[in-house]
Amino acid sequence: MHKRSPSERIAQLFIHLILFAFAVCCIYPFIVTFMVSLSSEKSILFNGYQLIPEQFSTLAYRMVFQNQFIYTGYGVSILVTVVGTLLSLFICGMAGYAMSIQRVRYRNVVAMFFYLPMIFNAGTLPWYLVCTQFLHLQNTVWALIVPLLVSPFNVFLMRNYFATVPASLVESAEIDGCGVMKTFVKIIIPLSKPIIATVALFIGLMYWNDWSSALWFIDNTHLYPLQYMLYRIKSIMDFVRQNGAMGGTDMPAATFQVATLFVTIGPIVLLYPFVQRYFVKGIMVGAVKG
Incomplete structure (x- = not known):
């Protein structure tokens, strides 16, 4: 075993101190914000x-847990996040796998169709008309799911990762009688857990944090996702605070917003430990190779 020299120990201690200071700088605002949610409104206003x-x-x-729409919003957000993540993973994965196969004709043309929307878009009005007049998604x-299903960035991440899988494995599966779908499910997916976990995290965060889709398309309060409810609560509380309604300083405007924030981020915070070990490998290989 290599014995560390005094200079190496000092350098390692110095690095640990820097990382510890950085961790404290990251955690401290989180703790302060949590304590704000446990404070009275008067103490926040005066101190x-x-x-x-x-x-x-x-x-x-x-007040947060007495609001019945919080539970409805949780249900909608969980449903949208789970269904949207699975469908988006399937679509982006299949598109990326098709473009990673060398013998597929016009795969570069297909890649260009995915690449162009990353640079140019038709604008908000045509997008809104397509979703409401042609797809009839209103209410x-x-x-909350379809407009965000396909992300060109995620498609290219998965394509680049799939391209690193040895072609001999795919050829062996085809010799054994596997079709394209069976090869994708039995060979490609088990070998691509890092990129799948990474892209799943990206997609899940996108769906969980999305509130603009509800702003554009949803009028039914029973279909409001959690983040859009947070947006509405913030608007109402800002109005209450500015106009001094409902008792002025007795109304927990600031603390209510912060408490709602902590209630909404719970599931996503719990998701990170399960995908963290795949994240670095997936994003590095998917972004660089291919």
Whole structure:
């Protein structure tokens, strides 16, 4: 075993101290924000944000969980995130796999069709008309899923990763009688867990944080996702605070917003540990090779 010299130990200690300081800088705002959600509105208005609030209060959280639309929003967001992530992974994966096969004719032409929307787009109005007049997505849960199904960036990430799979494996599977779909499911997917986990994280975050689709297409309150409800709550609380309605400083406007924020980020925070080990490998190989 290599014995570290005093200079190496000092350098390692110095690196650990830097990383520790960086971690504290990242965690400290999160802790302060959480303590704000447990503060009373008066203490926030008079004393500002503090690590240890002068007056503790759980009124904001009680108001959050007494709102029945929070539970409805959670259900809609979970449904949209799960269904949208699975469908988008399937579509982006199949498109990326098709473009990664060397013998597929016009695969570069197909890649160009995916590449052009990354640079040019037709604008908001044509997109809105297609979704409402041709696809008839207005006031349906599919309005929260379909417009975000295909991401050219994710397609190219998966294509570049699939291109690193040895062609001999695919040829062996075809000799054994596997078709294209069976080869993709039995060979490509098991070998591509890093990029699949990475892209799944990207897609899941996109669907979970999306609120603009509901703003454009949804009028039914029972179909509001969680993030759009957070946007509406913020607008209402800003109006309350500016106009002094509903009791002025007794209304937990700031603390309510922060409490709602912590309630909404819970599932996504829990998702990170499961995909973190795949993230670096997936994004590096998918972005560089091919």
